[in-house]
Amino acid sequence: MTVTTTDIPQRRELKTALPGPNSQALAARRSQAVAAGVSSTMPVFVARAGGGVIEDVDGNVLIDLGSGIAVTTVGNSAPRVVDQVQQQVADFTHTCFMISPYEEYVAVAEKLAELTPGDHAKKSALFNSGAEAVENAIKIARYATGRQAVVAVDHAYHGRTNLTMALTAKAMPYKKGFGPFASDVYRVPTSYPFRDPEGMTGEQAAQRAIGTAEKTIGADQIAAIIIEPIQGEGGFIVPAPGFLATIAQWCTDNGIVFIADEVQSGFARTGAWFACDHEGVVPDLVTTAKGIAGGLPLAAVTGRAELMDSVHAGGLGGTYGGNPVACAAALGAIETMQSDGLVARAAEIEQLATATLRQLQASTPAIGDVRGRGGMLAIEIVKPGTKEPDAALTAAVAKKCHEQGVIILTCGTYGNVIRLLPPLVISDELLTEGLQVLGQAFAELA
Structure with a gap:
């Protein structure tokens, strides 16, 4: 029998505040059993994942713009x-x-x-x-x-x-x-x-x-x-x-x-x-x-x-x-x-996302640079008018996205880069919505 995850709704859906009660209970168990040196970006525990989303143990469905750090390129639990x-x-x-x-x-x-x-x-x-x-x-x-x-x-x-x-x-x-x-x-x-x-x-x-x-x-x-x-x-x-x-x-x-x-x-x-x-x-x-x-x-x-x-x-x-x-x-x-033509799909993701990110850059002085190729894109965040890294704003924007059910990752030697690594099977609609949440976070915090 083929097990797929196509029944997971391909849309962002928050049923609880994040983390929900079931994730909080698991976090309590984790704190007693898992070494503190092993950290996690998101405070939620995963139940299922597929396409461009991750569903947590409280039934929340999050947009995945991280792919487990570029691992689930073909999506989670891809049928083949x-x-x-x-x-x-x-x-x-x-x-x-x-x-x-x-x-x-x-x-x-x-x-x-x-x-x-x-x-x-x-x-x-x-x-x-x-x-x-x-x-x-x-x-x-x-x-x-x-x-x-x-x-x-x-x-x-x-x-x-x-x-x-x-x-x-x-x-x-x-x-x-x-x-x-x-x-x-x-x-x-x-x-x-x-x-x-x-x-x-x-x-x-x-x-x-x-x-x-x-x-x-x-x-x-x-x-x-x-x-x-x-x-x-x-x-x-x-x-x-x-x-x-x-x-x-x-x-x-x-x-x-x-x-x-x-x-x-x-x-x-x-x-x-x-x-x-x-x-x-x-x-x-x-x-x-x-x-x-x-x-x-x-x-x-x-x-x-x-x-x-x-x-x-x-x-x-x-x-x-x-x-x-x-x-x-x-x-x-x-x-x-x-x-499934995922090499070409990565180029499509670049075209769609880069256009949105450059529009965001034009209205956000804190975005110093937009760069990347395919489904490996990033924005570098600086103090407006300078190239001084702004790690605090970067962390705050990422946290705001996480609270809204969008998984994004940060990186950079100076801790001031937001990186986007969506599964290459993500839909245009999900990608666009994720980027809109990112834009809203900048509007509120920058």
Whole structure:
């Protein structure tokens, strides 16, 4: 039997104040059982979700503009994902690919070779989370090059494990108190058009980064540079045209592995299969997770076959990496993206939302910048007439939206960016209503 969530009304509906009594009761239980370090953006507990909405345990229906941080790109409990998962669970749930392999892992790797940038020979290794994929990409680059140094950029976010915390730029809440961190990790400036000197091109920003790396590390010591083609937690920063291509060419010229961290920006999210595609950049390695499997934990490193094959047998893997149920979900999610035209749908969402956000910007001096691609959009909030970040207003606007039943997320090194990550299956009507609530919040608070 196919289980779907199409019976959830695709409209915002608040039956109680948020949080309702059932969510409050669960919150009380949570406070006694769950570590305080695990935080939540919304104070409501979920009962069901599908399409562009989430229904809580009190019957409130909220507009979802977060997608579980870019995970439920195809919507929650998407029918093809549910079908594939149910069939796989009935067959077997785990054998460990390193012990006795199965076709689903191979099929996902084949899809990754087909969809990731470039037409060269590629291979993949599957893992559980974006941070795990990033760690393994670094392992592969170091092994293949025989070098140790790794370069990340300002405003980067790559995960919460020890090595990925070293790569991540933002201290609070991700790094504070958790050191010492992995060594031989260095940071260089990135391209941040809203905050770079006026008129700086992408090529100039890239040369600034390259100059810093060559002076402080030495190109011949660098194993890899890792960059999010559109930065996520750092503020949905879209680099100026030419930045990524210049960095990639410098890597090629100096035997450095160029790693594109597409954990948040990949799988149709930006109106292309991968954000690198917008710039025509072909990375040596690509890390993916989040949107790959419709909500189940799966991640991958995909790259040039000669790099992926450089590591000795047994050097890559993990007990749950490429779990068969998660692989089945990924095949269902990718089929949904392809069959339902979600790459094109992301571009439609960009067109609709950006027009509304720019109108809002024109009437709201606190909105300093509107940026993003596809269904990965953001507004940066500043003190009017300046570029000084206004984290307090950002938090207040987000809170007001949450109270009105619209899930939005914040981000940014300075805590002053509102990011929008709607499921790509959201209707125009729901998206428009969510943006109207956002506009009303600014009207009341800005």
